Amino acid sequence: MADPKNKRFFRASARLPHISMPNARVIASQLDLTLISFMAFPLIVMTVFLLAPLASTLKEAFFYHGELSLQWFRTLFQSKEYVNLQGTGEFYYIHRPRLAPETMATLVIRGKDYGIILNSLIVATSVTFAATTLGLIIAFVLARYEFPGKRFFRILAVVPMLVTPFINAYVVKKLFLEDGLVSWLLHDVLHILPWRLRIEGYAGVALAQTMTYFPIAYLNIYSSLINIDPSMEEQAENLGARGFRLFRTVTLPLAMPGIAAGATLIFIFSLEDLGAPIVFRGSAERLISYKIYNEFINMTGQLSAEVAALAVLLLFIAATGFIIIRRYVSLKSYAMISRGGRWKPRVSRPGLKGLLVIYLVILPLIVFTALPQFGVIATAFSKEWRGPLPSIIDPKYWDGLRPEGATLEYMVKVFKDPSVNVYVINSLKYSLAALVIIVLVALTASYAVSRARLPGLSIIDTLITLPIAMPGLAVAVSYVFFFSSAFRGTLLDPTDLAKFNPAALLIIAYAIRKLPFTARAVFAGLQQTHVALEEAAMNLGSGRLRTIGTIVLPLIALNILSGAMVSFIYCVTEVSVSITVGGIKHEYAPLTFYMKNAYLAEVQAIPVTAALGVLLIIIQLTVITLVTLGFKQKYAVVGV
Amino acid sequence: MTRVVLLEVTKRFGKTVAMDRVSLEIEEGELFTLLGPSGCGKTTTLRVIAGFEFPDEGRVFFDDEDVTYLKPYKRNTAMVFQNYALWPHMTVYDNIAYGLRLRKLPKEEIDRRVKEVLSLVKLEGLEKRYPNQLSGGQQQRVALARALVVQPKVLLLDEPLSNLDAKLRVGMREEIKKLQKELGITTIYVTHDQEEAMSISDRIAVMNRGRVMQVGTPRDIYFHPRNLFTAWFIGRSNIFEATVLDVEDDQVKAILNGFTLTGVKEPDIKLEPGDKVAVVIRPESIETQPPRTSGYNEFQGKVDLTMFLGDHVNVRVDVNGLKVLAYLEPDEEPSMGADIKLYVEYEHVRVLPWEELE
Ligand SMILES: Nc1ncnc2c1ncn2[C@@H]1O[C@H](COP(=O)(O)OP(=O)(O)O)[C@@H](O)[C@H]1O
Ligand SMILES: [Mg+2]
Numbered sequence: 001m002a003d004p005k006n007k008r009f010f011r012a013s014a015r016l017p018h019i020s021m022p023n024a025r026v027i028a029s030q031l032d033l034t035l036i037s038f039m040a041f042p043l044i045v046m047t048v049f050l051l052a053p054l055a056s057t058l059k060e061a062f063f064y065h066g067e068l069s070l071q072w073f074r075t076l077f078q079s080k081e082y083v084n085l086q087g088t089g090e091f092y093y094i095h096r097p098r099l100a101p102e103t104m105a106t107l108v109i110r111g112k113d114y115g116i117i118l119n120s121l122i123v124a125t126s127v128t129f130a131a132t133t134l135g136l137i138i139a140f141v142l143a144r145y146e147f148p149g150k151r152f153f154r155i156l157a158v159v160p161m162l163v164t165p166f167i168n169a170y171v172v173k174k175l176f177l178e179d180g181l182v183s184w185l186l187h188d189v190l191h192i193l194p195w196r197l198r199i200e201g202y203a204g205v206a207l208a209q210t211m212t213y214f215p216i217a218y219l220n221i222y223s224s225l226i227n228i229d230p231s232m233e234e235q236a237e238n239l240g241a242r243g244f245r246l247f248r249t250v251t252l253p254l255a256m257p258g259i260a261a262g263a264t265l266i267f268i269f270s271l272e273d274l275g276a277p278i279v280f281r282g283s284a285e286r287l288i289s290y291k292i293y294n295e296f297i298n299m300t301g302q303l304s305a306e307v308a309a310l311a312v313l314l315l316f317i318a319a320t321g322f323i324i325i326r327r328y329v330s331l332k333s334y335a336m337i338s339r340g341g342r343w344k345p346r347v348s349r350p351g352l353k354g355l356l357v358i359y360l361v362i363l364p365l366i367v368f369t370a371l372p373q374f375g376v377i378a379t380a381f382s383k384e385w386r387g388p389l390p391s392i393i394d395p396k397y398w399d400g401l402r403p404e405g406a407t408l409e410y411m412v413k414v415f416k417d418p419s420v421n422v423y424v425i426n427s428l429k430y431s432l433a434a435l436v437i438i439v440l441v442a443l444t445a446s447y448a449v450s451r452a453r454l455p456g457l458s459i460i461d462t463l464i465t466l467p468i469a470m471p472g473l474a475v476a477v478s479y480v481f482f483f484s485s486a487f488r489g490t491l492l493d494p495t496d497l498a499k500f501n502p503a504a505l506l507i508i509a510y511a512i513r514k515l516p517f518t519a520r521a522v523f524a525g526l527q528q529t530h531v532a533l534e535e536a537a538m539n540l541g542s543g544r545l546r547t548i549g550t551i552v553l554p555l556i557a558l559n560i561l562s563g564a565m566v567s568f569i570y571c572v573t574e575v576s577v578s579i580t581v582g583g584i585k586h587e588y589a590p591l592t593f594y595m596k597n598a599y600l601a602e603v604q605a606i607p608v609t610a611a612l613g614v615l616l617i618i619i620q621l622t623v624i625t626l627v628t629l630g631f632k633q634k635y636a637v638v639g640v
Numbered sequence: 641m642t643r644v645v646l647l648e649v650t651k652r653f654g655k656t657v658a659m660d661r662v663s664l665e666i667e668e669g670e671l672f673t674l675l676g677p678s679g680c681g682k683t684t685t686l687r688v689i690a691g692f693e694f695p696d697e698g699r700v701f702f703d704d705e706d707v708t709y710l711k712p713y714k715r716n717t718a719m720v721f722q723n724y725a726l727w728p729h730m731t732v733y734d735n736i737a738y739g740l741r742l743r744k745l746p747k748e749e750i751d752r753r754v755k756e757v758l759s760l761v762k763l764e765g766l767e768k769r770y771p772n773q774l775s776g777g778q779q780q781r782v783a784l785a786r787a788l789v790v791q792p793k794v795l796l797l798d799e800p801l802s803n804l805d806a807k808l809r810v811g812m813r814e815e816i817k818k819l820q821k822e823l824g825i826t827t828i829y830v831t832h833d834q835e836e837a838m839s840i841s842d843r844i845a846v847m848n849r850g851r852v853m854q855v856g857t858p859r860d861i862y863f864h865p866r867n868l869f870t871a872w873f874i875g876r877s878n879i880f881e882a883t884v885l886d887v888e889d890d891q892v893k894a895i896l897n898g899f900t901l902t903g904v905k906e907p908d909i910k911l912e913p914g915d916k917v918a919v920v921i922r923p924e925s926i927e928t929q930p931p932r933t934s935g936y937n938e939f940q941g942k943v944d945l946t947m948f949l950g951d952h953v954n955v956r957v958d959v960n961g962l963k964v965l966a967y968l969e970p971d972e973e974p975s976m977g978a979d980i981k982l983y984v985e986y987e988h989v990r991v992l993p994w995e996e997l998e
Contacts, residue, residue: 231725234692237712238719239739253729
């Protein structure tokens with residue numbers, strides 16, 4: 001068999017059933033008005049709100065004085081600010097404050113500065129690698145071993161996924177200050193480290209992101225692992241393989257789909273993250289995401305073409321990462337051929353040594369990664385803002401755990417104080433409105449893709465999945481360029497400060513960005529529903545629209561709902577567009593914008609930011625619980 | 641060559657008893673089959689032998705070595721899983737070479753042995769393919785080759801043909817039997833298909849609900865079932881509940897539905913007058929002409945249903961309200977509702993202690 005053909009066999013990523021090419025006559029007789037509008041609607045929405053904005057950004061970036069040119073990119077790459085192969089600063093150094101006693105000597109880890117573009121690449125790559133490795137280890141232990149407390153481990157391991165923008169990275173930063181918990185543990189208590197420890201700069205950003213994103217890898221890999229037919233590994237054991245050899249030759253390759261899915265998402269999330277860079281600003285400002293954000297803050301009139309080039313570059317890096325990871329793995333991922341036989345995932349009981357590792361290494365690791373969320377909660381409920389740490393994680397202030405130390409003041413403020421809850425309400429309004437668009441597009445697109453037997457329909461499929469690979473900041477930048485020219489002087493024009501109202505732009509941006517989560521769920525629902533059920537209805541004389549209303553919708557209602565709920569939490573917690581485009585007019589800004597402002601404004605507002613974080617945690621927990629319990633869609637939250 | 645012995649092995653999964661005091665002796669070079677309905681514990685037995693499950697009670701021996709608790713990777717058995725368990729990320733060659741590489745054989749030797757086994761299972765030239773580029777039958781052969789190539793002490797086959805279509809199944813089972821005889825590897829074969837078991841095995845163990853009901857050659861099991869389950873499970877039978885009237889040596893007179901039948905019992909099975917028994921008659925042993933031997937039963941009935949099946953005719957006869965199934969020659973097909981006389985030798989009426997089935 002020829003090689004190119006081999007390759008095709010192994011592109012196992014979401015593939016549509018093979019569709020043979022019908023002739024024109026057949027195509028025409030299949031079409032009806034409903035089906036045509038179901039194809040047209042998502043196409044139009046995605047063209048206007050995704051492709052057209054992208055095109056206008058490309059035009060900005062690739063034109064120089066009215067001519068096609070790479071000048072803007074040349075400017076970027078020639079500037080030391082963007083690319084600096086030597087690097088400046090030290091990766092780490094020992095800081096000895098003058099006149100202070102030797103016990104104050106601090107090991108500072110911050111990472112060198114290689115310029116904006118390289119910094120972003122380095123951070124995203126190391127986060128992807130570290131978080132995926134961590135996720136793999138934890139997924140392997142939880143998927144393959146049975147031990148007391150495993151359920152608790154599994155819940156704890158996803159806690160870091162609860163999004164609490166800014167405040168969460170803030171707690172990480174505090175944990176790794178010279179008077180923070182980690183220094184205290186390693187230096188004061190355990191005496192492992194001869195100095196105090198401070199992690200900041202790019203190392204800090206990478207650390208905070210790794211702690212936040214590893215559960216994405218963990219969840220994806222976990223579900224890959226438990227879906228491996230146990231006989232695959234048993235057969236290897238039967239032939240004499242064991243231990244690491246068994247893992248390397250059979251388990252790991254078969255878990256590749258999960259590893260790839262996790263790694264891809266982490267790479268893109270890291271690249272577009274603003275939370276950690278804003279928290280570590282001062283020592284980690286030179287990142288693409290922060291640079292673009294900064295341009296928005298200082299935007300007067302219009303964004304510069306240089307920003308357009310930067311956004312295109314961001315997009316390019318994200319897409320390249322996406323393709324490289326998927327491609328590398330698609331060569332190693334395969335549809336399982338499995339027939340019959342009973343399925344009982346392999347689990348074994350670890351020996352004493354294994355148990356020690358689990359309880360003394362893995363458990364503390366998982367607990368540690370969940371600390372930011374607990375820190376956020378502690379901060380929101382602590383009466384006195386004493387010292388640099390929220391009381392629960394600062395050993396010096398453990399007395400803050402006493403009931404007298406607790407307060408509901410900040411939570412009440414979130415719900416009662418109009419100057420705060422207007423932002424909560426804004427966010428809920430925008431997210432619900434976005435949800436309407438999301439459900440409509442997801443439904444029409446998925447229906448068209450799964451039911452119409454037409455060539456070329458996979459374009460729609462690609463279009464509605466595309467936003468996954470698009471950093472939010474690139475969307476924000478392209479919306480500025482697009483809406484300021486196509487809708488000049490209207491309330492959609494972000495450069496017309498008098499007229500502009502960010503509501504519509506935010507709704508559209510949320511809808512486009514968070515669409516894939518719902519689309520996946522709806523598509524899965526449609527694939528599980530046999531077409532014969534619809535054909536039976538049409539056979540009895542029901543028109544297509546009526547069939548969809550009376551047969552399809554009821555059958556996939558749960559899928560729509562669970563997908564929509566997942567999209568909803570991603571909308572409410574959205575950061576990139578919210579704090580850039582959303583911040584242009586403060587009174588219309590969403591919740592995450594307010595959190596950023598409060599966080600940056602003053603120390604007193606940090607507990608309020610934390611209280612908002614708690615609110616977000618509550619929303620997310622509610623949705624996850626509903627989706628998991630109600631719809632049995634265990635990993636819907638990250639199942640892209 | 642290895643002799644495999646199971647001694648009183650019991651394996652429970654929670655409340656389910658998957659193996660209930662199973663004792664088996666499998667001789668060197670034998671093709672031994674575990675036969676039984678699904679869920680009766682065949683796979684579990686195989687997995688205990690391979691070391692994927694450890695018995696709650698009892699022992700497992702390979703020759704004189706107690707392997708009850710030996711890890712699977714140290715047993716040198718080779719299992720062919722029901723779903724083949726071909727690794728989708730490896731080529732046919734790599735799948736087959738896997739076990740050899742673990743044994744640290746030199747490259748040339750691996751190459752030679754893979755080539756050899758590929759020609760043995762007639763898959764030459766497919767080394768570079770991936771499993772999902774193969775047909776079901778080819779995948780089956782790769783799985784077999786991968787097991788054979790390591791020259792295992794014991795070959796374990798779990799319903800290896802159940803995923804193939806009917807025609808292929810018959811061809812493959814002939815090939816497996818031939819290969820097994822050529823190589824002389826002790827082989828334990830699991831199937832729920834009695835025809836497959838009959839055609840391929842040296843000996844068969846019939847299992848039900850975790851217990852071994854009977855062990856014997858295919859002929860033994862077919863003609864001399866020692867319990868009702870075996871009689872019922874193997875082939876098709878007329879089974880009637882009856883009461884013992886009289887026992888004389890191995891000849892048993894039993895009464896059912898108002899008439900008496902004479903049959904035979906196995907010498908070591910004790911029956912007393914008044915015992916509830918099962919009378920088992922295979923449809924092909926019923927004739928329309930009086931047999932030439934002296935001892936036979938005869939009864940009169942009305943034809944209830946006939947079905948022409950090519951090589952024979954299924955005839956159902958109503959005898960005093962009892963439905964009796966007989967296989968007759970195609971040219972003997974009676975008409976519906978006709979009166980008919982049937983004969984069956986004493987020798988072909990088997991009387992077994994009654995037991996409840998299902
Ligand atoms: N790992 C297991 N966990 C729980 N029950 C099992 C397991 N393996 C087998 N069983 C039960 O043991 C019985 C025998 O199963 P099995 O050996 O697979 O039967 P067979 O292969 O004959 O169909 C069945 O009732 C099955 O449900
Ligand atoms: Mg089985």
